[in-house]
Amino acid sequence: MAITVVGTVTLDTVETPQKRVEDVLGGSGVYAAIAASFFGQPVRLVGIVGDDFPQEYIDILQSSGIDLEGLTQVENAKSFRWGGRYSEDFNVRDTLFTELNVIADFHPVLPDAYKDTSFLFLANDPPQLQLSIIEQTSDPKLVVCDTMDFWINEEREALEKTIERVDILILNDSEARLLTGESNLIQAAREILCYGPERVIIKKGEHGAISITESSYFSAPAYPLKKVIDPTGAGDSFAGGFMGYLASVNDVSDRSIRKAMIYGTVIASFNIEDFSVNRQRTVHFRGIAVRYRELQEAVRF
Amino acid sequence: MAITVVGTVTLDTVETPQKRVEDVLGGSGVYAAIAASFFGQPVRLVGIVGDDFPQEYIDILQSSGIDLEGLTQVENAKSFRWGGRYSEDFNVRDTLFTELNVIADFHPVLPDAYKDTSFLFLANDPPQLQLSIIEQTSDPKLVVCDTMDFWINEEREALEKTIERVDILILNDSEARLLTGESNLIQAAREILCYGPERVIIKKGEHGAISITESSYFSAPAYPLKKVIDPTGAGDSFAGGFMGYLASVNDVSDRSIRKAMIYGTVIASFNIEDFSVNRQRTVHFRGIAVRYRELQEAVRF
Numbered sequence A, B: 001m002a003i004t005v006v007g008t009v010t011l012d013t014v015e016t017p018q019k020r021v022e023d024v025l026g027g028s029g030v031y032a033a034i035a036a037s038f039f040g041q042p043v044r045l046v047g048i049v050g051d052d053f054p055q056e057y058i059d060i061l062q063s064s065g066i067d068l069e070g071l072t073q074v075e076n077a078k079s080f081r082w083g084g085r086y087s088e089d090f091n092v093r094d095t096l097f098t099e100l101n102v103i104a105d106f107h108p109v110l111p112d113a114y115k116d117t118s119f120l121f122l123a124n125d126p127p128q129l130q131l132s133i134i135e136q137t138s139d140p141k142l143v144v145c146d147t148m149d150f151w152i153n154e155e156r157e158a159l160e161k162t163i164e165r166v167d168i169l170i171l172n173d174s175e176a177r178l179l180t181g182e183s184n185l186i187q188a189a190r191e192i193l194c195y196g197p198e199r200v201i202i203k204k205g206e207h208g209a210i211s212i213t214e215s216s217y218f219s220a221p222a223y224p225l226k227k228v229i230d231p232t233g234a235g236d237s238f239a240g241g242f243m244g245y246l247a248s249v250n251d252v253s254d255r256s257i258r259k260a261m262i263y264g265t266v267i268a269s270f271n272i273e274d275f276s277v278n279r280q281r282t283v284h285f286r287g288i289a290v291r292y293r294e295l296q297e298a299v300r301f
Helices: A028-039 A055-063 A101-105 A127-136 A149-154 A156-164 A173-180 A185-193 A234-249 A254-271 A285-299 B028-039 B055-063 B101-105 B127-136 B149-154 B156-164 B173-180 B185-193 B234-249 B254-271 B285-299
Strands: A003-006 A010-015 A020-026 A043-050 A071-074 A080-086 A093-099 A119-122 A142-146 A168-172 A199-203 A209-212 A217-220 B003-006 B010-015 B020-026 B043-050 B071-074 B080-086 B093-099 B119-122 B142-146 B168-172 B199-203 B209-212 B217-220
Touching: A003 A028, A003 A127, A003 A234, A010 A093, A020 A028, A028 A043, A028 A055, A028 A234, A028 A254, A043 A101, A080 A101, A119 A127, A119 A234, A127 A156, A142 A234, A149 A156, A149 A173, A168 A173, A168 A234, A173 A185, A173 A199, A185 A199, A185 A209, A199 A234, A209 A254, A217 A254, A217 B285, A234 A254, A254 A285, A285 B217, B003 B028, B003 B127, B003 B234, B010 B093, B020 B028, B028 B043, B028 B055, B028 B234, B028 B254, B043 B101, B080 B101, B119 B127, B119 B234, B127 B156, B142 B234, B149 B156, B149 B173, B168 B173, B168 B234, B173 B185, B173 B199, B185 B199, B185 B209, B199 B234, B209 B254, B217 B254, B234 B254, B254 B285
Parallel strands: A003 A043, A003 A119, A010 A080, A043 A071, A119 A142, A142 A168, A168 A199, B003 B043, B003 B119, B010 B080, B043 B071, B119 B142, B142 B168, B168 B199
Antiparallel strands: A010 A020, A080 A093, A199 A209, A209 A217, B010 B020, B080 B093, B199 B209, B209 B217
């Protein structure tokens, strides 16, 4: 089944204690779409870039089989640029700059071919934009959205309206605490269910991820990586891999969702082994399957 | 098989945002011994108290079936007292006071009956004391020790000598980072293996626990508690439950160790549902088995 990913397509500048890279391919939409592309299903990307966006990056997306009919390129405009710096232990990320450029006034219109999408992933974007996308689709089988602290603080009302319309909200631990004011993550997740989604997935970085519904609890382990190169895009890779697997089995049962979280974890683990999407470009499904089995073994008791 | 627990036996004053309790039964040895006692094996406690230690607390330990031949009561001396305060979200604990009293100059001599112990747990104590206990035993099947930031900072050399002699080191995430100077927990655990233990278990509170050996990785989920009353003793309860299960099956294979970590997790989850050891006093094995099965379900994929 086809997956439609709506998210940012950016030129990123990333500084880690070891290295600095400039204007590399990034953005929530890019990471999620590439992660989703490993499962052999059509992946469509909705986003916007300026005329400074390198053809080389378009080629990378196309070579991953991603449909770019929904990617708007604007003449005489600049792409969204983001710069961030990680602390020694990668636990703190400072945003150095955010130049919205083309996305400041982006009101995407879904191509007709995307409107009947079954699997819709709304990566981090303004909540109004996310809602407008939902309204342009005809009853997807699964709508999943991500968000971030900025929207929780600045656009809370719009965010609540969006969350009400999604099946699954994916967010990280600090965002779950911020959204609910509740420090206990289990309690925070339960409170978020009251906003409307059927399921909440909380990403906890090196501690894995948890999924909560009214009647189920799933704890996904982290993949035990000894070395982190660049965590940028890990959460989006998790979500993209999650969507890609679900679309490939065309099933949204609890059983499939658990497996999908493990696939998302594996793809995120590859993502952070290099800058930008470099590592994903050399990963084959066999490598994904190996790590999946390692995680099966890691929780067996 | 018998389990010998060596640790502190204290009178604790604990403040949480909800409540304050004074001079309640506590200490690493107490929490661990009571947790170990659920598995039907003989549990012996080595520790020291003053003449201010209430008979009521002795009765609680005895009613849990704990052998107290190794518990020294000193006339005209005061018990170890500890006071701590938790922040709103329980993630920060400030020590308000530490009165060492009787344990300041404690050099335990193992009762003869304890010397052939098969399962030895050295709860948090000065590393020299832990080493002296190991030297008084005759080749236990399993030696496990815990430690804390204070000994890592103040008695590093002695601690390294102790760690070299144990089979498993159990410590929490911040202690693993402090001991190695390595922020990545997987890497930190691998470095600790170089000190000598065969296995390192890192407790991560609400994020569960991980176990690392040269050739295996196990990720134990946390039990999804919605409400925490008092986290004091959770780590010791984890370790005590872990030891109790292993002694009950008289096996230290990787397979049994994984199950033991889950039992430890379950008993710790009960511990934090009330102050002191109050909750454990009402728990029956059936309740432990129910949560064990819930955790099996929580990681299934």
